[in-house]
Amino acid sequence: ALASVAGAEGHGAAPLVINGDIEIVTNTAAPAHMENISTIQSGWEFRTPDTQDLQRDDFDNPGMLGVDDARETWATVEGSEGKSCASCHGEPETLAGVKAVYPKWNEDAGEVRTIEMQINACRTENMGAEAYGYSDGAMTDMSALISSVSRGLPVNVAIDGPAQATWEQGKELYYTRTGQLELSCANCHEDNYDNLIRADHLSQGQINGFPVYRLNNAKLNSVHDRFKGCVRDTRAETYKPGSPEFVALELYVASRGNGLSVEGPSVRN
Amino acid sequence: GIAAAEPVAPAEVQYDEYGAVAQSLTGVAGDPANGKVIMGTKSKGNCVSCHAAAGLAEFPFHGEVGPVLDGVGDRWNEAEMRGIVANAKMTYEGTIMPAFYKTEGYIRPGDAYTGKAPTEPLGPLLSAQDIEDVVAFLLTLKE
Numbered sequence: 001a002l003a004s005v006a007g008a009e010g011h012g013a014a015p016l017v018i019n020g021d022i023e024i025v026t027n028t029a030a031p032a033h034m035e036n037i038s039t040i041q042s043g044w045e046f047r048t049p050d051t052q053d054l055q056r057d058d059f060d061n062p063g064m065l066g067v068d069d070a071r072e073t074w075a076t077v078e079g080s081e082g083k084s085c086a087s088c089h090g091e092p093e094t095l096a097g098v099k100a101v102y103p104k105w106n107e108d109a110g111e112v113r114t115i116e117m118q119i120n121a122c123r124t125e126n127m128g129a130e131a132y133g134y135s136d137g138a139m140t141d142m143s144a145l146i147s148s149v150s151r152g153l154p155v156n157v158a159i160d161g162p163a164q165a166t167w168e169q170g171k172e173l174y175y176t177r178t179g180q181l182e183l184s185c186a187n188c189h190e191d192n193y194d195n196l197i198r199a200d201h202l203s204q205g206q207i208n209g210f211p212v213y214r215l216n217n218a219k220l221n222s223v224h225d226r227f228k229g230c231v232r233d234t235r236a237e238t239y240k241p242g243s244p245e246f247v248a249l250e251l252y253v254a255s256r257g258n259g260l261s262v263e264g265p266s267v268r269n
Numbered sequence: 270g271i272a273a274a275e276p277v278a279p280a281e282v283q284y285d286e287y288g289a290v291a292q293s294l295t296g297v298a299g300d301p302a303n304g305k306v307i308m309g310t311k312s313k314g315n316c317v318s319c320h321a322a323a324g325l326a327e328f329p330f331h332g333e334v335g336p337v338l339d340g341v342g343d344r345w346n347e348a349e350m351r352g353i354v355a356n357a358k359m360t361y362e363g364t365i366m367p368a369f370y371k372t373e374g375y376i377r378p379g380d381a382y383t384g385k386a387p388t389e390p391l392g393p394l395l396s397a398q399d400i401e402d403v404v405a406f407l408l409t410l411k412e
Contacts (some may be wrong), residue, residue: 072385178377181367181390192334198311198318199330232384236377 013049016042016263019058020065022152024261031258033159036190037204043212043268046194046203051215054267063144063213063265066137066220070145075251079129080204092149099150100262103251105163112166115143116222116242134242135222144211144220147264150176153192155208157254170252173245179236185253187229205230207250208257209266216269223250276397279355279372287346288360294370294397299405307399314369314395314403324410335366340412349403354395369395 016024026042034040044052058064074085074092089095099115106113113121120131132139148167159167177184188197191206196202213221224241227249231238239245277294284290308316309328321331322338345353353360355370370393380387395403 176376178375180375180378180394182375183365183367186310187365195333196330197332197334198315228384232379232382235381236375236384237379237386238384 012257013052014051016044016055018056018151024152024263025154026260027265031255036186036254037256040206040257040260041193041204042263042266043206043209044263044266046163046201047268051267051269055263061213061265061267062218063211063220063267064148066141066144066211066213067148067265070138070141073142073234074145079123079127081126081128083127083226085122087172088122092145095146096149097153099147100153100155101157103157103163103166103247103254105158105161105166107162112163112247113245114223114250114259115146116224117247119143119146129157134240135225137219140211140220140222143222144265147211147262150262151264152261155254155257155260157251157258159251159255163251167251167255169245169249170248173195173249174252178231179234181234181236183234185230185249204256205253206260207253207261208260209268211265213265213267214269215267220265272377279370279393282355282370282402284352284356284359285348287349288352288356289346290351290355291308291348293401294351294355297398297401297403299398299401299403301406301409304399304404304406307395308406312394316403319366322410324406338407339411340410342408342411345407347404347408350407351400354400354403354407367394369393370397370400 002008016026018024024044025156026044027039030037030040044055054060055063071092077084077087085092102118103112103114105111106118109121116134116139119139123129132142174185177187185205188202193202194202207223210223210226213220214224222241224246227246228238228241274296274314282290282294283292290370305325307313309325311318317325317328317331319332319334320336320338321333325331341350349360356368357364357366359370372391372393375391378387378391379385
């Protein structure tokens, strides 16, 4: 594992500190449940120094534009109840710590919820507003805002108790070799991280940096959109963003990053 | 004549216990020049996404997921090479390398890279003659 840390492009670069203030843990000991990896690394470590630097200051991070838009939405009244997010939650900063523990079991709903599911639950049940599409721009912006106020806190999703069955399902999906190329997430992100696949430097496929602003498509990308792209690239029929399969996979992949800092919105290529 | 014969269908390919395939899939000698193009072309074999080889230098960005293929023509004979390209899983159990001449046994196969379910039966990733061409090229990669 040490060798792989040294091989990543982040080696030698200054550690990630955002705005000279928020220290980000981009590699650390793997959580106990991980069987085949001893050091977990944020995708940030695998990017070029130029891309890495875009995350050191919010003025350089294009993902923060989505966060700014979401701050406006946060305070905008919508729906039949005459409420905004701010009516109940005050400043977005009151949700600091929330992103670090999501996806999370919701006792009342009897399901594991992603941040996106919770945003829609608040919109439909608490505001009488329409649900966002799961990967809509406004949804991903709001998810980026909620992540941004948790930056620097350690990812710490629960995998036991009522969430365990969902976590097991996600783990199963992670190791299933799909599509005509018969590749699993693990084939690329566990067996081959730090290797090049064509021109791409493979990371561990961590999601602590989501939503991710990708220079390639010049927008914020949701976790499920990234999963969809990776499954499609195995020449498989993908699951849909927001599907129970991707929710389970998200819980499992998030748990592989327990101990890394919440980093979203991050910048990748 | 042999040249006019039907190619061996993916399900009919005979692998020996080590994964080698003695019989040509088409009976037509492979064209190494075309094999090289197939290996470097994204929409065809795209072998360079995982393998580097000096002989494929004209196609930029070689991957590191599989072994470097320089000298591979000294390591394997024609039958073994055909087996590896047609279905490497018969030579290397559980390998990451995709099976290029196979059409069934997949989990959630899609319609190429669309992410959608296929509407027609799947074809193999490479045709029988593509496989023969690639094998012919690989056999030229000698130290």
